[in-house]
Amino acid sequence: MTFDPADYGDTLAPLLDGDRRRPLDEGTPQREARPALQALSVESAFAGRRLDDPLMARCCVSGVWLLYDFLDDSHTISQSISTPEGSFWHGVMHRREGDYSNAKYWFRNVGDHPVFDALDERFGGWDPYEFVDRCADAVRSGAGRDECLDQQQAEWELLFDYCYRAAVG
Template identity: 50%
Template sequence: MPEFSEFSSSLTDSFSAELTAAIGSAPLPALDEGSAVHGPLKTLLQGGIGDHLIDVSPTRQMELLSALWLVAGDIHLSHSISQDLPSAEGSFLHGIMHRREGDFGNAKYWFRRVGAHPVFQQIAEVTDGHYSDPFDFVDHCQRASAEGQADRCMESQWAEWQALAQVIIDG
């Protein structure tokens, strides 16, 4: 069950109580594709998220929808959205999706397209350097998945998601 970190507590100000509860009921997102799309969040996302977002720019809602599908466990729906997003955040989401599907080289390609994003420094700080940059983190995740030691990477991935979602919301 992902809990919002102190640094991202303002995220919930932009989500309805129902969306916040649905995110909280999902398991911590895995490093891989995941085995199933998870209950309440899936149901809510299938109905559309417009009514569940507070003061989120309509131009950023598709990015947020792609991000939410990552939490729900459907990387393929996230991918179908992120591949059409021309922003740095769209490339970032695309990179996360490929990292989770195990296509590590392609993940790095998309992170190169992100460029020098200010969120990388924030993620490094909140993960105590475990996520020093997206390329090293892809390598960490690849090793952790192969060795069955995914916990720390999953926690850092959740911090990454929160930091990116905050940037998307702040527009």
């Protein structure tokens, strides 16, 4: 899959067009983006598109907040979405904040997800729990950092695309 921000509409495209290779830790919220993120809603993000699944659309909004390192805002959204995808975003957020056991809890709630299969195909093996451990090691020691960053970016892009496609049918 090649991730093209233009595939996601006029509102989301400029928000997705930046660096999607985010830190393995909590990062630093990109304050200059806050006004655009605060203006982002399901209605604005999906304007002009038929919306089949509002919960999946909310997952996309949660993912965009996470992309800009606003973990608390992403958390507020994802924890209110009782779906595997809401749990997936929730798990990614907790992994980035360094709450690794909580991240694994949320990944258990995800179950077997099609995005895991896509990650498995791309990287020749994918286990979300093992990835949590590898990210934790990379944050502590730097070992495997670049590989984890690449995989985390692919994870974000695949999950965002999955949620977007489900939202619009």
